[in-house]
Amino acid sequence: MSTLVLDKASRWFGNVVAVNDVSLTIGPGVTGLLGPNGAGKTTLMAMMAGFLAPSSGHVTLDGRPVWRNTDTYRHVGLVPERELSFGYLTGRQFVRANADLHGLADPGAATERILAVVDMVEPAGRRLDTYSKGMRQRVKIAAALVHDPSVLLLDEPFNGVDPRQRMHLMDLLRRLGDEGRTVLFSSHILEEVERLARHIEVVVSGRHAASGDFGAIRRLMTDRPVQYAVRSSDDRALAAVLIAQPSVQAVSLGSDGLDVQVADLGSFAVGLPGWARDHDLSVYELSPSDESLESVFAYLVAR
Incomplete structure (x- = not known):
């Protein structure tokens, strides 16, 4: 079980402040990161994953700094919002490449295992540029999970996904949370967050606006x-x-x-x-x- 902690973390780009003095703790289970477009959700995700340094403050995983600590990559899986740019690869090749990058003892077996988890074994031999949006999302999740991380970060994972595939992804995230993993997904679509996570973290204009069960927040x-x-x-x-x-x-x-x-x-x-x-x-x-x-x-x- 892993815990991500942001302590007065800020990030700015020139004169633009994307994240402003955010402190929050993300523990095991499924947590929704909620905010309107442009609120700073993607910047927060990048800092939590160790791909972006905080301009001030700290981001830690189980007490260890995330930035410039390559060991944390073994414990974190990131599913970015941006589209895949490796359309010439098959789904299996894409996931296998991530398994190889992590230096897994048996990358082939790990690849097949995680393709089965996301229900992508049958289409795994096809090129990524032939996949539907939902299939691309699932293969991104497979690549993020192939090294069996304790933390999974997903940036807008349901964008453009049809209702059947959305249900499949929700079931998968619930199952991962029930296993004790720390699962954080961002969304601006309220229905998705309400159906999947009672615990929410809300960011508005780069600031941390609220934290906790949304029913409890309302009562406050x-x-x-x-x-x-x-x-x-x-x-x-x-x-x-x-x-x-x-x-x-x-x-x-x-x-x-x-x-x-x-x-x-x-x-x-x-x-x-x-x-x-x-x-x-x-x-x-x-x-x-x-x-x-x-x-x-x-x-x-x-x-």
Whole structure:
């Protein structure tokens, strides 16, 4: 099990600051690195992989510096966003080349093993320039995994991948995380992150904006009203009761219940059972309706 740590890491290119004073820890399991395009995700990945030096601060893997430490390459696999430029190679040749570069004892066996893991044995004899986008992504992952690293970094791995191949890649990443590997993937597509990783790291404009379970992050946003979905025995009557409460900012009545905007969560949670009981009403459902990753992300980007 491996842990990546960024300690006040920054990276600038001339007068452009791509990453600004970022501190975060990435441990075993699957973590989503979330941010809009241009937020600095690719720069962070390159620093974590040891391909780019931090302009200030430190990046370490299990306490050892990543930059200019060739031993870390044995423990890290990187799947870059950029397209493969070796179209004249077959998938098998491309993966085998990476096995050879790592000096594996039996590169041929390692190549065949990892091609089977990513379900690419059958098309491995074809040239890369005949592959679909999803097949190229899978063979890049195979090349990154051929030396059996404990850390896998993937930069926008689902871009341009069709739904079936996306499901296959998600299953593979979940399995790798369950094995105890440290898997970090970047994305600007919220649905992908929400389906694959509960733990997220959010970067906005080169800065670290949030870290943790996105439901927990939402609950820490005390300066933003909480949205609840409520169903009861008489939604119209309950709406009249709720709108009179100081802790409730707004109530809207829909076909499937109430949407309630709450300013004081503690008072609302404590008071709701009593308000319903006093008016002979039964509450059937109470659930947060804005604890999705989309809601959390929209708030963090707008801050």
